Amino acid sequence: MQPVVHFRNVNKYYGTSLAVDNLDLAIAPGQFVTLLGPSGCGKSTTLRMLGGFETPSSGEIFLDGKDITRLPPNKRNVNIVFQDYALFPHLTVARNIAFGLELKGLPSDAIHKRTQELLSLVHLKDFADRTPDQLSGGQRQRVALMRALAPDPNVLLLDEPLSALDAKLRQQMQIELKSIQQTTGKTFIFVTHDQEEALTMSDVIVVMNNGRVEQMGDPHTLYSKPRSRFVASFIGQSNFLDCEVISVEGGMAALRWEGNVIHAKVDTRQPAIGERVTVALRPEALHCSSEKPMDRLGLSGRVLQRIFKGNHTSLVIALANGQEVTAQLDLVALSQVSGDEVWIGWREEDAVILAD
Numbered sequence: 502m503q504p505v506v507h508f509r510n511v512n513k514y515y516g517t518s519l520a521v522d523n524l525d526l527a528i529a530p531g532q533f534v535t536l537l538g539p540s541g542c543g544k545s546t547t548l549r550m551l552g553g554f555e556t557p558s559s560g561e562i563f564l565d566g567k568d569i570t571r572l573p574p575n576k577r578n579v580n581i582v583f584q585d586y587a588l589f590p591h592l593t594v595a596r597n598i599a600f601g602l603e604l605k606g607l608p609s610d611a612i613h614k615r616t617q618e619l620l621s622l623v624h625l626k627d628f629a630d631r632t633p634d635q636l637s638g639g640q641r642q643r644v645a646l647m648r649a650l651a652p653d654p655n656v657l658l659l660d661e662p663l664s665a666l667d668a669k670l671r672q673q674m675q676i677e678l679k680s681i682q683q684t685t686g687k688t689f690i691f692v693t694h695d696q697e698e699a700l701t702m703s704d705v706i707v708v709m710n711n712g713r714v715e716q717m718g719d720p721h722t723l724y725s726k727p728r729s730r731f732v733a734s735f736i737g738q739s740n741f742l743d744c745e746v747i748s749v750e751g752g753m754a755a756l757r758w759e760g761n762v763i764h765a766k767v768d769t770r771q772p773a774i775g776e777r778v779t780v781a782l783r784p785e786a787l788h789c790s791s792e793k794p795m796d797r798l799g800l801s802g803r804v805l806q807r808i809f810k811g812n813h814t815s816l817v818i819a820l821a822n823g824q825e826v827t828a829q830l831d832l833v834a835l836s837q838v839s840g841d842e843v844w845i846g847w848r849e850e851d852a853v854i855l856a857d
Contacts, residue, residue: 503566505530505656505688506551511560513546513712520546522712524560528690528705530655533682535691535699538709539735544692547709548658551690552581565655581658584665586645588633594644595620595629601652619647622681639670646678650685659691663698675701696736700724708732724783726768729857733781740782740826746772754854756780759822761800765852772854779855784829786851789816791839794846802826804841818843 504527513521521543528534536544549555551562553574562570569577580601588597595616602612620626623643633641642662649657663671663678679702682689693699699706700720708715708723708731716723716732727733730741744756744763749771756763756778765780772778793799805825806817814835816828828845830838 502529504528504563505565506690507563508547508551509561509563511547511550511557511562513543513550513555514558520712521550521557524712524714526707526714526717528688530688531686532704533679533689533691533702534705534707535693535703536707536709537693537696537699537736538715539694542709543712544694544709545660548581548660548690548692551656552579552658553577554581578655579658580649580652580654580656581660582645582649582662584661586633586641586662588641588645588648590633593630593632594625594636597633597644598648598651600648605652615651619651622684623647623677638666639674642666642674643677646681650681650687654687656688656690659689661692661694663693671698672701678702700736706736708735710735726853727781728855730779730781730855731857733853733855738784738827740784740787742780742782742824744778744780746774746776746778748774753849754778758800759820763800763852764849765854766850767854770856781853781855782826782847782851784815784827785813786847787826787828788846789818789828789830789834789843790837790846791843792837793844799844799846802843802845804838804843816843818845 506528508524508526511521511524512519524547536547538544546555550557553572557570561568564577564579589600598619599612599616602615620629625640625643628636628640636644663674666674675698691702703720705717706720706723707717710731716728723732723736727736733739742758744758747755747757747762749767752767754765754767754772756765800820802818802820804816805819808815813829813831816830818826818828820826
């Protein structure tokens, strides 16, 4: 299948500062794709280059196989929803949505039909004659989204459009936005620095750091099998153990950590014997007990802090060498920890040997 969007060896400089570094990224049609990363990682610059608001310093950008690298924004079949919505304050909801259709010169009956379809999609037919200042933040966000979808773009670009909403409404809109994408079948490319937002909505997440793609994949794969320390720490929370490889056999590695032998599953690459590697462990993957476990994964520690978080409790534990790790326990698991002296362990398949 031909990608709907393809960045080919794209670089973007601002003066001597490299914002996007040799980006080679292909996006399949009909997916909800999120560009995720910290401020300054190049995600918004990537989106703006696709929209035609920035020009690459080198490289090419293709849309449905057509080179659009040097085309102005109005010559690309993409639309963008900005952080501040940018609605026209003097126009009604219906006129805001119809604006792009009017620019295309469509007949008035076709404009009316399309506008009504989109108002129905987001349950705003009763608000058609209101102006943006008479709407809630969530309603304005829906109008901005429908205005961008009205001209039927190949790709819809969304530059942190939920950031101005409060936490509860933001969660609601995440679900609604994904539902709209699935209903329309459009390719959505969404920019955010919020990992939970990315995990909630995305078919594919592109994790960016220092202008480069660190890892790309579906949310479950990125969370359960991060390739690098950056991805493991940016998406969710991880504990890290720096180890030496003792042996590798049958897809499992035996590792030495502070005189203890621990085990981890080999996934992305097979490490060499004697190599120093980092093992990532998610807090929810750790088992804790006041009794020393009978299996080979027991490490001793002392509870420094208990943090109640509603449906779980986080334990901050100091291991024998002073390193602190965090375990996330539900009520049943917490009942196995009666004092401050604990033993921790994990399933071998939950320990990830990072490639970088």
